Amino acid sequence: MSNQKEKLFADFPPVSTEQWMEVVTADLKGADFQKRLVWRTNEGFNVNPFYRAEDIEGFLSTGNLPGQFPYVRSTRKDNVWYVRQNIDVKDYAEANKKALLLLERGVTSFGFHLPKNNLSAENLEILLKGIAPDKVELNFRTCISKTHEMARLVVAYVTSQNLNLLECFGSIEYDPFRKILKKGVDAPNWIHDAVEMVKITAPLPRYKSISVTGNLLNDAGAYSYQELGFSLSYGNQVLSTLIEKGLDRSLVAKKIKFELGVGSNYFMEIAKFRAGRWLWAEIVNAYKPPCPPYIDCDNTAEDGTCLCAAKMNAHAITSRFNQSLYDPYVNMLRTQTEAMSATIGAVDSLTVRPFDEAFETPTEFAERIAVNQQLLLKEESHFDKVIDPSSGSYYIENLTVSLAEQAWKLFLETEEVGFYNALKEGTVQDAINASGKARLEAVAKRREIMLGTNQFPNFTEKMNDKLGDFEPCRSKGEYGEPTLKKLNCYRLADEFNELRLATERAKTPKVFMLTIGNLAMRLARSQFSSNFFGCAGYEIIDNLGFETIDAGIKAAREKGADIIVLCSSDDEYATFAPEAYDKLKSGKEILVVAGAPACMDDLKAHGIEHFINVRSNVLETLQAFNEKLVK
Numbered sequence: 001m002s003n004q005k006e007k008l009f010a011d012f013p014p015v016s017t018e019q020w021m022e023v024v025t026a027d028l029k030g031a032d033f034q035k036r037l038v039w040r041t042n043e044g045f046n047v048n049p050f051y052r053a054e055d056i057e058g059f060l061s062t063g064n065l066p067g068q069f070p071y072v073r074s075t076r077k078d079n080v081w082y083v084r085q086n087i088d089v090k091d092y093a094e095a096n097k098k099a100l101l102l103l104e105r106g107v108t109s110f111g112f113h114l115p116k117n118n119l120s121a122e123n124l125e126i127l128l129k130g131i132a133p134d135k136v137e138l139n140f141r142t143c144i145s146k147t148h149e150m151a152r153l154v155v156a157y158v159t160s161q162n163l164n165l166l167e168c169f170g171s172i173e174y175d176p177f178r179k180i181l182k183k184g185v186d187a188p189n190w191i192h193d194a195v196e197m198v199k200i201t202a203p204l205p206r207y208k209s210i211s212v213t214g215n216l217l218n219d220a221g222a223y224s225y226q227e228l229g230f231s232l233s234y235g236n237q238v239l240s241t242l243i244e245k246g247l248d249r250s251l252v253a254k255k256i257k258f259e260l261g262v263g264s265n266y267f268m269e270i271a272k273f274r275a276g277r278w279l280w281a282e283i284v285n286a287y288k289p290p291c292p293p294y295i296d297c298d299n300t301a302e303d304g305t306c307l308c309a310a311k312m313n314a315h316a317i318t319s320r321f322n323q324s325l326y327d328p329y330v331n332m333l334r335t336q337t338e339a340m341s342a343t344i345g346a347v348d349s350l351t352v353r354p355f356d357e358a359f360e361t362p363t364e365f366a367e368r369i370a371v372n373q374q375l376l377l378k379e380e381s382h383f384d385k386v387i388d389p390s391s392g393s394y395y396i397e398n399l400t401v402s403l404a405e406q407a408w409k410l411f412l413e414t415e416e417v418g419f420y421n422a423l424k425e426g427t428v429q430d431a432i433n434a435s436g437k438a439r440l441e442a443v444a445k446r447r448e449i450m451l452g453t454n455q456f457p458n459f460t461e462k463m464n465d466k467l468g469d470f471e472p473c474r475s476k477g478e479y480g481e482p483t484l485k486k487l488n489c490y491r492l493a494d495e496f497n498e499l500r501l502a503t504e505r506a507k508t509p510k511v512f513m514l515t516i517g518n519l520a521m522r523l524a525r526s527q528f529s530s531n532f533f534g535c536a537g538y539e540i541i542d543n544l545g546f547e548t549i550d551a552g553i554k555a556a557r558e559k560g561a562d563i564i565v566l567c568s569s570d571d572e573y574a575t576f577a578p579e580a581y582d583k584l585k586s587g588k589e590i591l592v593v594a595g596a597p598a599c600m601d602d603l604k605a606h607g608i609e610h611f612i613n614v615r616s617n618v619l620e621t622l623q624a625f626n627e628k629l630v631k
Helices: 002-010 017-028 033-037 092-104 121-128 144-159 178-183 190-201 214-218 224-244 249-254 266-285 330-344 364-380 394-415 419-425 427-444 494-504 519-534 549-558 570-584 600-606 618-629
Strands: 082-088 109-113 137-141 170-174 207-213 256-262 314-318 349-351 510-515 539-541 563-567 590-594 610-612
Touching: 017 033, 082 092, 082 137, 082 364, 092 109, 092 121, 121 144, 137 144, 144 170, 144 190, 144 207, 170 190, 178 214, 178 419, 190 207, 190 224, 207 214, 207 224, 214 224, 214 256, 224 249, 224 256, 224 266, 224 394, 224 419, 224 427, 249 256, 256 266, 256 330, 266 314, 266 330, 266 394, 314 330, 330 349, 330 364, 394 419, 419 427, 427 494, 427 618, 494 618, 510 519, 510 549, 519 539, 519 563, 519 590, 519 610, 519 618, 549 563, 549 570, 563 570, 570 590, 570 600, 590 618
Parallel strands: 082 109, 082 349, 109 137, 137 170, 170 207, 207 256, 256 314, 314 349, 510 539, 510 563, 563 590, 590 610
Antiparallel strands: none
16 A cells, blocks of 8 residues: 555656746736735735745644644644633522533533622622532632622632642633723722732632633734734733833743633634734743642643643633624524634634624524534534644644734734833724724725625515614623723624615615626626625515516506616616716606726716715615605
8 A cells, every 4th residue: 555655656756836826826817916916914924825834833732732832733632622612600509500401412511601780699609509619710800899798708718628639720800991891991000900800719729810812802803913912911911010110920921821712814813823822832931930839730840830821721712893783694604614713723612603692682592503503513414523723734834823923013013112001002902993994994995805794685584673772892890980092892794784674664775687688698697796785685676687678667657766777887877877877867766887897987977976886885885775754
């Protein structure tokens, strides 16, 4: 068999990069290679159309194993992640009942959001009855003013269970800068509060108590390098400050947990988690945290540095920023690929958002599907059986290094003033909000596609009745009066949602496709135009074709059309468009020409105003039509 392989490969001699480039250049027929085939990412670096083994020579990860410092490939030697489900606790007994049911359905981690008004040891016992702290990851969160009180209750409960505390994993989430990011309210006492949290939770060595909420940046529209670079600066601000306050370096490092969003840029998100572990390991290692003398650890550097302290604990949460109101089942497709990115990227735990979260309090069905999406990856796709399958991929390895370089550059820039000062100056918020605005514009122009929203919408779908009084961007808790800048709160699809909801709440405009002339072109442009106006929820009336303009106009008026879209070929527009305009200008209908014909200037001179094509700003164009037609 080996001889056969040798003969097979002998028939295919090695091909150099130069030879490949010669073939590519010839196929381009004079077109510019950089402009045609090289992708300039939003992260600020170029991606080539192909990579080869020589492109990853010398990369750190090529000689690194999972579980080895600096943890590019993973902090573990397996890929078993926690399947997390969040529970908003209103009634402790009911929350316990729900949690026990979820355990039977495959959940291995809970995120309990506790009410601030009735925290007590008795209620905590009710909540955790039948749940083993050494078998299930337990995470707790409450109003920031009550976090210390909650932490003491959790520590007292877990330590009273007579368990091996090294087998009890979880977190008591204190986010020092959440108030600034979400509400623009300063947190001048964050250092004291963070020190206290670390001290309170010290008896639980596997419990994290400081949350670096990079997911808030992700949900505001941050690009991957921004989420990563700012999150690292956030973590370093906490780490360095608490060490300066006299806390043990290893203790502080091991109390920090990163909560990161995961978006739909599939390969980039895989690279983000790999790069994040690598950079955080280098940051922590710079502080040389010592191994505690009472622990016999085999993961210690020659100088006594605790390499375990350099492990990033990463919890991934699928993005809320790209969830859509219309065609909500597409949200399941988005979260499924996002879950794949996170688990291939070897996160420690994962929360998949329910598909209906954008328009209602998630139903039991939606929550169960969200859990099952993770179980599908484990039980049917066996993602937990393979560790870092992206290792050695020329493409992903290059993405990892390039993204790490961009994130590190941003980290160093932020470190010049420190993350907290950068927040007070508003530079972090300004950068993230600018990225969010740029992404909104990209969606408006279809440079970023949202299936079911700005491309291939469900024409007949109605969502207004499902909204009720639901407020998808509300914030819980009392934060005080804003004095600083904050992150914007919206979703990518919001402006398109407002457009369609306005259409639903009024008389729906009718769009008639006047198809005539060249068969291929009229069909293509009719489909494009139907898709275009369908994004506003307009009623689409398509047709097979007309012999004359008169016949088309007559049929359109019989249907009560508000907009008539002329669909034909560029050459035929020179004749058909002026004729249609002249016969419609005395009526109420709006004439739209589908395409950007060479004779466009002549048609405009004739009086035709409206054209739609691939360069159109879909959102602005539809908003202008809504102004005229939706009352």
